[in-house]
Amino acid sequence: MIDREQVQKVALLARLALEDAEIDTFTTQLNDILGYFEQLGELDTTDVEPTTRAIEVVNITRHDQRVSMSDREEILQGAPDRDGDFFKVPKIINE
């Protein structure tokens, strides 16, 4: 089962800044949900292959050709912050 500390660790991995109250709620709810998953233990899956796709398709290839998608400006206009033709982000390392 999952405790408060693990929930905090998972939140960091998921890049979510959770508030204390949210961590409490998620600890309870995730435990309920993970508890529900335990029923899968009733099934013997020793020699069973996993299914990764519902319908298997194999060797899907395409020509290595460049296709321009849309206007660069149109794409950059969606950016929360930019500098000319670049996406701009806050500083990465604190001083």
Add this chain to the structure above:
Amino acid sequence: MTSIRALHQQLVKKERSAVEIAQEALERIQSVEPKVHSFLHVTAEKALEQAKQIDAKIAAGEAIGLLAGIPVGIKDNMCTQGIPTTCASRILQNFVPPYESTVTQKLLDAGAVTVGKTNLDEFAMGGSTETSAYQLTYNPWDVSRVPGGSSGGSAAAVAAGECTVSLGSDTGGSIRQPASFCGIVGMKPTYGLVSRYGLVAFASSLDQIGPFSRSVEDTAILLGAIAGHDPKDSTSLNVEIPDYTQFLKPDLKGKKIGVIKETFGEGLDVEVGAAVETAIQQLQSLGAEVVEISCPRFRYGIAAYYIIAPSEASANLARYDGVKYGARIPDADNLMEMYTRTRAEGFGAEVKRRIMIGTYTLSAGYYDAYYLKAQKVRTLIKQDFEAAFKQVDALVCPTVPTTAFKAGDKSADPLSMYLVDLMTIPVNLAGLPGMSVPCGFDAAGMPIGLQIIGGVLREDNVLQVGYAYEQATDWHTRSPKL
């Protein structure tokens, strides 16, 4: 409500113009939206512009296709170039896609008139459309109840007569369940039959786009328009697309239909069970041979799904980082803070919960116990279906164990909301086509749905069973009073 074919006849006989049909839909939207709230954006100008083009074609004597001039609604998780696509999430509040999804492009090419983008559970995660960051959508049959979800807006819009047909997406029941709750037809095709290019990804191995309509014929027409191989989606199936309307036959002679025994147990509402049993007797009287089929691993679908879908979602939703598009908190000191706070504020509780579940079940030390185990159970569920389809042409069961519940009833308890998907989830896990058709009403006047499931790429059987049943009954002819 007028069918696609009837509207098409009116257009080609010049009894009505496409602009008149579009205006009628837009007026209906104006009059019922304050009660139903199906749409996040209504694109009235665009719709009238598209309708004018169809009228010009008709005036010039050009032939038009069946979907030309037909008002359609699009779930707001399909990218529409130049039109906001929010996924009902704050994190995509300002997102205007620079490209068009394959399905909507196909509809535009067919001349369909898009009246707007419909509400959904945030990122299609939910069963009631209540997790939308923007608004609640209400069930047209009783506006104190939910329309189902996640494609609740698309289902409510069709049920309320705001558009003739609409598109939804179905990862664990998100088309079939709201179709059942709103008393209309909703189909999830075989995985890979309809391109996912431009559909905002939730759980990529399960997501599939499909139609909502008032009749099985309209679903067959719309499916034919959106199905087909797309090189832009590597999971797209390269198969011939038939004219699906050829499978609409009024009887079921020679068809063998299996009733999934395990779906008639504990938790099934008595009235839903009775309506579905009556429907099964009707299938028999239409000439079908009905047998009982056991899918013993069916009930493990929910547990497997709520590991697999959140795992895939946690990876898919990692892209919302506040860098290239979407929302960003304005005052972060550094990049890490920008990521974590943008995501914390941009996502709602249900989306965060699923990202948390998925991140946990994929994390080191838990992968085998959860994700791998779930994928193996997925194989077992698939095997149950494979065995069943060696014996029968189609399977039937209730679409949902209950009718639509009251708004707010389940939103505080996530697990109780997950259990609503019991009957629909196994179909996604196995990639099969499934359709819900109206099969009755409960004492409160809420619609009940019959789910019809086919083998891989056997949409023909699903449509035939649905159509024959529909022709023999009149549930689909009733409309909610709004």
